[in-house]
Amino acid sequence: MTFTKTKQAPAETLKPERIPAADPPAALQPTGARNPLSEPSRPESSPPIAISFDSFNAFYGDYQAIDQINLQIPSKQVTGFIGPSGCGKTTLLRWINRMNDIVPTARSTGQLHLHDLDVLASSTDVVELRRRVGIVFQKPNPFPKSIYDNVAYGARLHLKLTRTELDALVEWSLRKAAVWSEVKDRLHKPALGLSGGQQQRVCIARTIATGPEVLLMDEPCSALDPISTSAIEDLIFELRQQFTIVIVTHNMQQASRVSDMTAFFYQGKVVEFGTTDQVFTCPTEKQTEDYVTGKFG
Ligand SMILES: Nc1ncnc2c1ncn2[C@@H]1O[C@H](COP(=O)(O)OP(=O)(O)OP(=O)(O)O)[C@@H](O)[C@H]1O
Ligand SMILES: [Mg+2]
Numbered sequence: 353m354t355f356t357k358t359k360q361a362p363a364e365t366l367k368p369e370r371i372p373a374a375d376p377p378a379a380l381q382p383t384g385a386r387n388p389l390s391e392p393s394r395p396e397s398s399p400p401i402a403i404s405f406d407s408f409n410a411f412y413g414d415y416q417a418i419d420q421i422n423l424q425i426p427s428k429q430v431t432g433f434i435g436p437s438g439c440g441k442t443t444l445l446r447w448i449n450r451m452n453d454i455v456p457t458a459r460s461t462g463q464l465h466l467h468d469l470d471v472l473a474s475s476t477d478v479v480e481l482r483r484r485v486g487i488v489f490q491k492p493n494p495f496p497k498s499i500y501d502n503v504a505y506g507a508r509l510h511l512k513l514t515r516t517e518l519d520a521l522v523e524w525s526l527r528k529a530a531v532w533s534e535v536k537d538r539l540h541k542p543a544l545g546l547s548g549g550q551q552q553r554v555c556i557a558r559t560i561a562t563g564p565e566v567l568l569m570d571e572p573c574s575a576l577d578p579i580s581t582s583a584i585e586d587l588i589f590e591l592r593q594q595f596t597i598v599i600v601t602h603n604m605q606q607a608s609r610v611s612d613m614t615a616f617f618y619q620g621k622v623v624e625f626g627t628t629d630q631v632f633t634c635p636t637e638k639q640t641e642d643y644v645t646g647k648f649g
Pocket of ligand 1: 435455457596
């Protein structure tokens with residue numbers, strides 16, 4: 353069995369003239385923060401590396417979950433992490449924005465860089481790192497607040513915007529997350545009153561509203577129906593123009609549809625990393641072939 357990579361048109365096509373342009377004055381922004389309303393253009397040549405793991409190992413106590421990983425994740429592309437349960441996909445993702453800092457037994461060795469930033473250095477500002485690297489989890493986790501306040505939450509912390517600018521940013525983020533039309537008449541109602549798929553898209557809107565460079569998605573569609581899944585895949589396809597995206601998925605069709613690059617993990621190691629077409633249609637490793645064709649996992 354082989355997979356053909358097909359790209360779909362985004363479900364909700366954004367019309368640039370409808371995106372409110374309201375960059376806050378640079379002087380009002382904290383260092384490094386940028387208003388996501390200003391979209392950089394997609395580079396023509398091969399993309400630079402956004403995230404780099406060099407001889408990276410990760411442990412929980414004595415247990416080694418990640419074993420000597422060298423992996424370069426390209427900027428402004430979608431990289432899929434695939435592999436059987438327990439092979440370390442979530443662990444690796446959580447190191448990128450230092451989520452494992454809250455796990456007392458977790459430690460790592462080796463190097464991990466986000467562009468020039470030494471992610472693991474004790475001097476690294478973790479709050480700023482997490483603004484640059486947003487994460488969306490398998491289970492939607494909206495705050496017990498209104499839809500508007502969920503999306504505005506990070507912007508209120510990191511950007512000093514007027515009410516008009518904040519309104520524009522909330523609308524822009526919800527449009528980007530392909531959920532605006534479903535929530536625009538109930539922005540001040542609780543986010544927890546939405547369906548699971550809508551909650552997940554509101555969580556994505558909340559994540560992109562602070563203008564991250566990297567979007568980490570850990571099985572973002574695993575609890576969603578096919579229509580919501582399709583909306584999120586369209587969204588990923590669109591967002592890759594602006595963000596570096598890493599998505600963990602157990603769905604091989606989804607990985608082949610949305611990812612430019614694919615990394616196959618097994619027992620804490622990267623067995624194979626290449627373009628999605630290559631990994632799915634002519635893998636160099638037998639383990640990869642067995643996994644993508646459903647012989648194990
Ligand atoms: N907090 C933790 N404490 C101890 N061990 C952990 C912890 N989190 C994960 N592990 C172990 O680390 C290994 C890798 O787990 P991880 O969650 O990264 O796998 P995964 O590839 O994301 O799996 P899945 O596809 O099931 O989500 C597993 O053996 C897991 O049991
Ligand atoms: Mg996982």
